Amino acid sequence: MDNINVDNFTKEIISGSKLELTNPDFNKTLMGKIKAENRKRIIYANIKLYALMFISIDAAIIVLLNLTGIRVSDIALKISFLNRGFENFYSNPEELISIYFTVLFAVIIIIMLFSRTGYSYFKTQEG
Amino acid sequence: MDNLYIQKVLNGDYTGFSYFVDKYKDMAYSIAFRIVNNSEDAEEIVQDSFVKSFKSLNKFRHDSKFSTWFYRIVVNNSLSKVKRRKIDSGNIDLENVSNVVIEEIESTYYQLTQADQQKYINIALNHLNAEDSLLLTLYYLNENSLDEISEITEIKNENLKMKIHRARQKMYIVLEKELKSEIKNLL
Numbered sequence: 001m002d003n004i005n006v007d008n009f010t011k012e013i014i015s016g017s018k019l020e021l022t023n024p025d026f027n028k029t030l031m032g033k034i035k036a037e038n039r040k041r042i043i044y045a046n047i048k049l050y051a052l053m054f055i056s057i058d059a060a061i062i063v064l065l066n067l068t069g070i071r072v073s074d075i076a077l078k079i080s081f082l083n084r085g086f087e088n089f090y091s092n093p094e095e096l097i098s099i100y101f102t103v104l105f106a107v108i109i110i111i112m113l114f115s116r117t118g119y120s121y122f123k124t125q126e127g
Numbered sequence: 128m129d130n131l132y133i134q135k136v137l138n139g140d141y142t143g144f145s146y147f148v149d150k151y152k153d154m155a156y157s158i159a160f161r162i163v164n165n166s167e168d169a170e171e172i173v174q175d176s177f178v179k180s181f182k183s184l185n186k187f188r189h190d191s192k193f194s195t196w197f198y199r200i201v202v203n204n205s206l207s208k209v210k211r212r213k214i215d216s217g218n219i220d221l222e223n224v225s226n227v228v229i230e231e232i233e234s235t236y237y238q239l240t241q242a243d244q245q246k247y248i249n250i251a252l253n254h255l256n257a258e259d260s261l262l263l264t265l266y267y268l269n270e271n272s273l274d275e276i277s278e279i280t281e282i283k284n285e286n287l288k289m290k291i292h293r294a295r296q297k298m299y300i301v302l303e304k305e306l307k308s309e310i311k312n313l314l
Contacts, residue, residue, distance in 0.1 A: 006229055006295075009229070009233055010263075010267055010295055010298075011267045013236060013244070013248050013302075014248065014252075014263055014264070014267040014268050015267070015268060016241070016244050016245045016248045017157075017245070017248045017249050017252050017264070017268065018153065018157060018268060019153065019156055019157040019160055020153045020156070021152050021153060021156045021170060021173070023170060026152065026170070026174075027145065027148055027149070027152075029174070030148055030174050030177055030178075031142075031144070031145055031148070033174065033177075033178050034141050034144050034177070034178065034181050035141060037141075037178060037181055037182060038139075038141035038181075041182075042139075
């Protein structure tokens with residue numbers, strides 16, 4: 001028996017050793033893990049993108065305020081003046097505004113985190 | 128085809144990953160099983176390897192085939208499971224297997240039923256150490272090239288041919304012993 005024949009015979013008998021995954025739920029379980037991993041990846045990319053956006057916007061506002069010479073205390077006075085308008089409808093207008101903005105930002109953050117914007121943005125950046 | 132699905136997954140369509148699961152799960156399972164020798168652990172390793180490859184798919188540089196890169200992850204995960212840094216290469220006394228012995232094995236083998244053929248070859252591979260059974264699986268079952276096997280197992284290419292030859296010899300030694308009773312019955 002020459003080497004080629006031994007090789008062919010070896011190949012033939014080893015082909016009988018092929019193992020197969022018999023668990024019927026294997027694909028389902030695995031794709032569940034992949035889906036969770038994908039969601040994590042999207043959320044992480046969004047956190048990165050929006051953190052960058054907020055930092056940039058804050059920096060731009062600070063620069064703008066410095067350049068135009070507007071003082072933050074002046075703006076605060078105006079906001080407090082506007083708050084007085086709510087007193088007719090609600091006994092504690094500051095609390096109302098605070099709840100309103102908290103809920104609004106919570107909704108915006110949730111929508112942002114689960115959107116694909118951040119993922120698509122970083123994908124484009126990576127080329 | 129692999130590249131198309133890689134691109135699909137990288138573009139955010141995670142469902143495209145099921146293509147790789149369907150295509151490579153059985154071979155990955157065979158590789159893991161040859162190292163850990165336990166079906167439950169092997170299945171867990173395959174799952175972890177797929178998740179790991181999904182997470183680091185953007186690091187895949189296309190220097191090799193996807194399968195080679197993925198099987199390397201499977202081998203690494205299997206080694207972590209058995210807490211070893213290298214594939215076990217423990218030894219079986221290597222006698223010289225003559226062509227006559229192989230011809231005897233061949234004639235006996237063909238007289239077995241398909242189920243028995245599978246049974247004996249799996250017994251033989253389970254008797255071998257992890258390195259030998261893995262090399263035989265990659266070379267003869269998955270038909271990987273020596274370069275690919277070298278990349279998957281991190282065994283130097285120049286040693287591979289000899290190692291595969293020896294692994295084959297060892298397999299025939301075990302197979303001959305296992306089939307001895309069969310040979311006696313048939314003669």
